[in-house]
Amino acid sequence: MAQQTDSFASPLAARFISARRKFDASTVVWGTIAAILLILIVKPVYHLAKQSFLLPEEDGGGWTLLNYFTAFTEPEHYYPIFSTLYISFSVGILSLILGAIIAWCISRTDVPFPNLLRNSVLMSFVTPPFLGAIAWIFLAGPRQGWINIIYRAITGAGPDDYLVDIFTVGGMVFAMTLYTFPLVFIVVLAGLNNVSSDIEDAANIAGGGTFSTMINVTLPLVMPALVAGLILGTLEAMILFGIPAVLGLPAGNHVMTTQLRAFMSSDEDMIGIAAAYSLPMLMTAFWLVYMRRHVLGRRGYATLGGKGGQRRPQRLGPWRYPVFILCSIPVLCAIVLPYFMLTTTSFLKTIGHGLSLSNLTFDNYIFIFNNDAVRISFYNTIMLALMAATAATLIAAVTSYITQRNLVRGHKYMSFLATAPIGIPGIVLAVGLFSAYTQEPFLLYGTIWIMFIAYVTKYLPLAFQTSNASLMSIHPELEECSRILGASRLQVFKDVTIPLFKAGLLASWILVFMPSLRELSASILLYTSETKVVSVMIITFYEEALLGAISAIGVILLAITSIAVLIGYKVVGRDFMRSE
Amino acid sequence: MATLDLKHLLKIFGSEVRAVDGIDLNIRHGELISLLGPSGCGKTTTLRLVAGFIDPDGGAIEVEGEVISSPGAIVPPERRNMSMIFQSYAVWPHKTVYQNVAYGLKFRDVTIQESDQKVRKMLDIVQMGHLGERYPGELSGGQQQRVALARALVVEPSILLLDEPLSNLDANLREEMRFEIRRLHDEFHITSIYVTHDQSEAMVTSDRICLMNHGKIEQVGTAMEIYDNPETRFVAEFVGVTNSIEGSSPSPGLFDTGGDLKFKVGSNGAAGAEGKHFVSIRPHRIGIHPEGAPIDGAEGQNILVGEVTRGYFLGNSADYLVKVPGLEEPLRVEGDPSRFFPAGTKVRLAIEPDSVIPVRASEG
Numbered sequence: 001m002a003q004q005t006d007s008f009a010s011p012l013a014a015r016f017i018s019a020r021r022k023f024d025a026s027t028v029v030w031g032t033i034a035a036i037l038l039i040l041i042v043k044p045v046y047h048l049a050k051q052s053f054l055l056p057e058e059d060g061g062g063w064t065l066l067n068y069f070t071a072f073t074e075p076e077h078y079y080p081i082f083s084t085l086y087i088s089f090s091v092g093i094l095s096l097i098l099g100a101i102i103a104w105c106i107s108r109t110d111v112p113f114p115n116l117l118r119n120s121v122l123m124s125f126v127t128p129p130f131l132g133a134i135a136w137i138f139l140a141g142p143r144q145g146w147i148n149i150i151y152r153a154i155t156g157a158g159p160d161d162y163l164v165d166i167f168t169v170g171g172m173v174f175a176m177t178l179y180t181f182p183l184v185f186i187v188v189l190a191g192l193n194n195v196s197s198d199i200e201d202a203a204n205i206a207g208g209g210t211f212s213t214m215i216n217v218t219l220p221l222v223m224p225a226l227v228a229g230l231i232l233g234t235l236e237a238m239i240l241f242g243i244p245a246v247l248g249l250p251a252g253n254h255v256m257t258t259q260l261r262a263f264m265s266s267d268e269d270m271i272g273i274a275a276a277y278s279l280p281m282l283m284t285a286f287w288l289v290y291m292r293r294h295v296l297g298r299r300g301y302a303t304l305g306g307k308g309g310q311r312r313p314q315r316l317g318p319w320r321y322p323v324f325i326l327c328s329i330p331v332l333c334a335i336v337l338p339y340f341m342l343t344t345t346s347f348l349k350t351i352g353h354g355l356s357l358s359n360l361t362f363d364n365y366i367f368i369f370n371n372d373a374v375r376i377s378f379y380n381t382i383m384l385a386l387m388a389a390t391a392a393t394l395i396a397a398v399t400s401y402i403t404q405r406n407l408v409r410g411h412k413y414m415s416f417l418a419t420a421p422i423g424i425p426g427i428v429l430a431v432g433l434f435s436a437y438t439q440e441p442f443l444l445y446g447t448i449w450i451m452f453i454a455y456v457t458k459y460l461p462l463a464f465q466t467s468n469a470s471l472m473s474i475h476p477e478l479e480e481c482s483r484i485l486g487a488s489r490l491q492v493f494k495d496v497t498i499p500l501f502k503a504g505l506l507a508s509w510i511l512v513f514m515p516s517l518r519e520l521s522a523s524i525l526l527y528t529s530e531t532k533v534v535s536v537m538i539i540t541f542y543e544e545a546l547l548g549a550i551s552a553i554g555v556i557l558l559a560i561t562s563i564a565v566l567i568g569y570k571v572v573g574r575d576f577m578r579s580e
Numbered sequence: 581m582a583t584l585d586l587k588h589l590l591k592i593f594g595s596e597v598r599a600v601d602g603i604d605l606n607i608r609h610g611e612l613i614s615l616l617g618p619s620g621c622g623k624t625t626t627l628r629l630v631a632g633f634i635d636p637d638g639g640a641i642e643v644e645g646e647v648i649s650s651p652g653a654i655v656p657p658e659r660r661n662m663s664m665i666f667q668s669y670a671v672w673p674h675k676t677v678y679q680n681v682a683y684g685l686k687f688r689d690v691t692i693q694e695s696d697q698k699v700r701k702m703l704d705i706v707q708m709g710h711l712g713e714r715y716p717g718e719l720s721g722g723q724q725q726r727v728a729l730a731r732a733l734v735v736e737p738s739i740l741l742l743d744e745p746l747s748n749l750d751a752n753l754r755e756e757m758r759f760e761i762r763r764l765h766d767e768f769h770i771t772s773i774y775v776t777h778d779q780s781e782a783m784v785t786s787d788r789i790c791l792m793n794h795g796k797i798e799q800v801g802t803a804m805e806i807y808d809n810p811e812t813r814f815v816a817e818f819v820g821v822t823n824s825i826e827g828s829s830p831s832p833g834l835f836d837t838g839g840d841l842k843f844k845v846g847s848n849g850a851a852g853a854e855g856k857h858f859v860s861i862r863p864h865r866i867g868i869h870p871e872g873a874p875i876d877g878a879e880g881q882n883i884l885v886g887e888v889t890r891g892y893f894l895g896n897s898a899d900y901l902v903k904v905p906g907l908e909e910p911l912r913v914e915g916d917p918s919r920f921f922p923a924g925t926k927v928r929l930a931i932e933p934d935s936v937i938p939v940r941a942s943e944g
Binding site: 475477478480481482483484485486487488495496499500 | 632658668687
């Protein structure tokens with residue numbers, strides 16, 4: 001006992017001057033993080049806004065409003081705005097209908113194989129939309145699409161006749177919906193699963209029938225989730241670049257994102273006009289994100305989250321299998337058919353000549369393996385994804401640790417900054433980064449680093465939300481207990497925080513790695529011939545009509561993504577990809 | 581073992597929330613003292629100040645006469661040789677029961693063999709010897725709390741801090757663990773602070789109880805002192821059930837309720853009735869008698885007449901609300917259940933002057 005009395009309460013208590021020195025040490029960490037967040041998020045937005053008021057340098061530079069005038073008064077510039085509005089709302093509403101119905105069937109009925117349905121919907125979420133769109137050309141292109149070939153074979157129509165045409169606004173809405181409804185599905189499913197079945201039972205006992213309960217009780221309770229889903233779907237459709245580039249441009253259908261690229265790739269210096277054109281998009285996206293949070297955050301719906309207990313599903317009776325088949329159709333259209341088409345096409349000599357033995361070949365794979373540009377693009381993509389995932393995970397982990405443990409006073413701003421990129425469309429971010437990093441001393445345009453910054457910024461919210469969720473499950477008392485038993489701050493990190501945080505960090509790493517593999521909307525404005533990535537390669541080949549090569553690249557890309565998903569499930573378990 | 585002194589301890593949150601408002605408290609060698617009070621009274625903040633997780637804004641904390649916390653200079657938690665039991669148990673889910681308990685020993689000067697011996701012995705003491713290789717996820721709440729106890733005790737701390745350790749357990753277990761904590765304290769005699777909002781938990785486990793409200797200490801004393809001789813209205817009402825009656829004291833031994841009623845006040849009250857604005861009368865200290873029946877030793881007692889407005893038969897007692905003319909609120913009375921008075925019965929109440937306890941109004 002005597003020995004213990006020695007070891008504590010040193011008379012030199014002042015040696016561990018806590019207040020001041022502790023403050024200094026953590027200032028370095030949080031100062032660094034704050035600086036990184038400002039550079040990643042505020043800098044591009046600032047340069048974007050500034051650029052929109054600047055004249056091109058060849059016209060002498062200086063402040064102007066001319067950019068806004070040019071951007072919004074010429075018909076070929078403002079027509080895409082209307083298209084975007086029309087397409088976004090259509091996709092939002094269709095996604096809501098699809099997502100909500102499938103979510104309801106899985107959550108409330110005895111539809112067979114609910115887990116299979118749920119996982120395949122999530123799988124279509126992982127599929128790169130532009131690959132899906134290309135696959136749908138093989139299915140519904142007016143001349144070479146299988147649907148039209150079969151249609152002509154059956155009806156004996158002429159070679160120029162067709163049943164469906166994917167190169168239309170309707171076709172774009174269709175393809176976009178396929179890859180947007182999973183987002184709505186996730187939000188609505190979470191909302192439905194959170195409504196305590198006691199509340200529904202109470203309505204039933206009070207005399208409400210199944211239908212009346214659904215309309216009067218369940219529907220109002222999941223209304224926030226439905227509205228949030230609609231907002232999310234609309235936003236996603238608004239900022240998508242890949243599908244309009246693949247399906248819209250051949251028929252001359254511009255939307256805002258493709259118009260932005262047209263400004264940026266113009267021979268004239270139109271960066272100011274592009275910036276002016278971006279700002280309404282940025283503000284709309286921010287407003288939508290704000291609305292979504294507002295709708296979901298309403299206190300009155302706190303009843304969500306009651307213990308559901310055992311739910312008694314709605315019996316579908318003889319309709320079980322028909323309902324299952326209906327629910328499978330979107331999944332079939334979003335993944336099964338496209339994957340099948342891409343895989344077969346990648347082995348075909350000539351597209352549109354069917355699956356005969358004489359038409360099979362490995363040429364497409366041999367072509368891409370021998371193509372330097374393709375090899376470089378794979379190398380770039382994988383390096384970028386590795387680096388972006390690591391950087392975003394680290395920044396997100398430290399930020400969420402600081403904000404959740406209330407380590408500094410301004411932590412609310414930090415968590416705002418870390419989630420803000422949700423409201424910055426990738427292509428708008430790219431315009432901002434282009435403005436910020438084409439001048440000395442920050443000359444990064446043309447290097448891989450500008451894309452690295454773009455990826456880290458774009459996917460930071462994903463990593464931040466994942467590590468927040470993981471950190472929330474680590475009670476601060478677990479750390480304090482280690483502390484009081486004799487561990488220093490650093491030792492606590494090593495013994496308690498890191499071991500418990502590990503799985504969450506890995507989940508966040510994979511969640512950034514996967515979408516980084518297929519990032520397109522920012523890369524398309526920032527790449528140069530040295531820094532092409534796979535998604536850009538696919539779009540380039542598409543413009544050169546190398547469909548066989550695209551399919552082969554697509555198959556490899558999907559294989560890498562699937563492996564990442566599998567590792568995620570293995571390591572993180574069932575909750576992987578649920579935190580969204 | 582060690583003595584612990586809190587001197588004018590002050591903690592301010594934000595700009596003006598005085599969570600701990602200049603408290604003084606002396607804890608003796610091997611004493612278990614509980615900090616009791618409603619949520620937000622500052623008891624947990626006090627505990628965390630003692631642990632060193634937060635810095636005081638004023639005053640000091642001394643162990644064995646040496647300052648370990650004062651504004652601007654504190655010994656970090658890991659250098660205080662204290663242990664803490666947390667509300668959430670804080671048992672590390674990634675370590676086995678054995679590893680959890682052994683953890684603190686790796687920062688102390690013990691060999692591996694000694695450590696193994698100590699851990700096994702401690703696991704046996706908390707009746708967890710057979711579960712050493714389990715992970716916490718496989719244990720019940722009560723078992724996790726036992727692991728937390730073993731982990732805190734095995735390092736032989738000079739001071740043990742307990743932060744509402746039983747509030748997450750279900751009622752039966754909570755009762756069992758109360759006695760367990762007292763048994764372990766009787767075995768190890770570690771100077772301990774026990775934070776709780778549950779009065780019976782405080783009464784069972786502690787040597788002395790320190791009642792806190794609004795960041796201040798209302799009273800410190802044994803369970804019996806606190807219950808029988810509360811100093812403030814808050815203490816009287818927080819510990820047990822009581823009738824608080826407002827009024828003033830015109831002369832020693834007398835309490836005037838303002839109406840026609842005057843109470844005779846005993847001499848063994850804390851400090852007489854002067855300057856007090858309330859009296860506290862426990863329901864079970866009030867005798868209830870049928871109207872007209874003789875009362876033994878009626879002289880010298882306070883005799884009131886009233887009418888039962890509610891009567892509840894509870895098996896081992898009977899609870900009444902009795903409306904007494906001259907008192908605004910009906911009096912709560914606890915009587916012998918063998919003689920039940922239904923609502924509407926006219927009764928006489930007899931109260932010993934010693935049962936009428938003058939108390940101060942609470943500050944804040």
